Amino acid sequence: MTSTVPAAEAAPAERTLFDCRDSWAATIAEVARADERVVVVVNDSVGSSKLGGFQKEFPQRTINVGIAEQDMVGIGAGLANGGKVPFVSAAGCFLTARAMEQIKADVVYSQYNVKLIGQSPGVAYGDLGPTHHSIEDFSWLRTLPGITIVAPSDPDETAQVVRWAAEHDGPVYVRVSRMGVPAVHAEDYTFVPGRAVTLREGDDVTLVATGTTVVRALDAADLLAADGVAARVLAMPTIKPLDDDAVIAAARETRGIVTIEEAMVTGLGGAVAQVVVENHPAPVRSLGFRDEFAVTGSAEWLLDHHGMSPSGIATTAQTLLG
């Protein structure tokens, strides 16, 4: 029997897509050249973190602990104690799930200056299945006081976030996606932690997206515009601390909010809903994964399947307009 499952919605043909890991790899090397405190700690993930060049250039500053994530994160805390700026880089699923207690106790509770780089996060590993997805990371990590959680949405933002993380004194989690994304930010864009970015003005409905879903929200806004709906598009690179003001303004000025994330809806969706309910109650719809493990499928297909295709997002937005 042939499949009745629709193919992923094709992106506009003229788009150039980027793997944000390339931007991460170039930037971490640049940062390491300027700051000798910077080291990377990996779990046999030199290749998947695209750190082959870094390792060649900085062999002493590339600490590969092998397949041992608890050790990896604890070592990161110890390196920070010694004044280093460790970037602990591993697949998001193993980094956050396997080493969650080390992240909580050794890094965040101890307030150590460790950068946690979740590579290929969300459902990037697609058909490798839910064991390799890290759709829980936003939800888990945002319960930890004092951590900053960032999901850049394009290569330039990835570079800016890596540079910022190296300067910032405190624990940071950064998602670095391998899913192809176009440049979504303007050339003069400056990443400001904790600040939403209004990519599209609009007063009918607000689409709040983060990381890989930002481009999907922009495409959905185009579809809505064709139907005469002015959708505001907020890119929310920082999941924590959340830009409460931007969310409250959206709740006040538009007729509802749709959150879109490559994660469990208790991540960005939960964070936005709480701000809305506590400050200016308004309709919120959360797109993402909802109390279920993903079925088998590629990353792009899974996002479409879970209502995060441009048309899926637009359809959900329309429900808020009654």
Added chain:
Amino acid sequence: MSTLAPLEKNAGLVHAVETTLLAAPDREIEVLGRVPAGASRAEAVAHLRRAATEVRRRAVQTVGAAGAGHIGGEFSITDALVTLYLSVMNISPAQVEERDPERDRIVLSKGHAANALYTTLAVGGYIAPEALRTFLQPTSMLNGHPARTKIHAVEASTGPLGHGLPIAVGMALAARLDGSDRRTFVLLGDGELQEGSNWEAFMTAGHQRLDRLVALVDRNRLQQGARVADTNDLEPLADKLRAFGWEVVEVDGNDVGALLDAYAGVPAASGKPTFVLAHTDKGFPVSYMRDDVAWHHKVPSAEQVAQALTELDAVLASIDTEEEVTS
């Protein structure tokens, strides 16, 4: 003392100043500080024995007053703590306050022995003795498990087991990157070694040949609920560590002289990290506590506190006598 002031980063925290105070001890501890420079081995041993006994005298009263604590495992690790802080390590209250990058590092991985650590810090002059009266009290810096954000001398917040060794490996790697000779010490429980994360870190330290890393295991043979051997046996522990690339030194962990000798051998000539297999007794040296699993976190009654003080005062008296004989 400045040690009662909160870290700048946590200016919102209220420490000892406005908290409940536990009943005062029978007498305040002696802030003995480090073994004086130039002390003979006998003088050093006497100083450390006196300090360890002071710590135990105070710690048992703290647990009695607070109605909670882990006195058995605190008494077994006290000699190691005192030996490190007051003699072996290159560390001082000033170095801690100034965050001297070349200070030796120490992690109490068995964080439930916090009271022994706090009391050692008081005897060493790192925190004010009166702060001990806030143990476990609302807003105190003295949590049931040590918190880095609350006490300058605490290098890593611990409590969940199996965390300290990986952190110490990171500290030792940082020292190596700096080309520094500073050493890193970590104190582990034996039951704690059932946590798999330790074995990840044993592998890494062995592979990296971190010769300035010293792990001591407090081999008191008892975990919270039963004997380690009856729960998930560690033996042959020394062989395991040798197989993981460590130099193993076995000592009587309740003998400060033996501990001094063991630490004097670091770094090992072999270039390997050192594992001090410290044979101890839970509850040492108090007769009714020794080697009894009940004293993992049992709280002594007023009579039992008094009994412990009587026995510990006899130890102090014997140290005095020995000093008189040798001087």
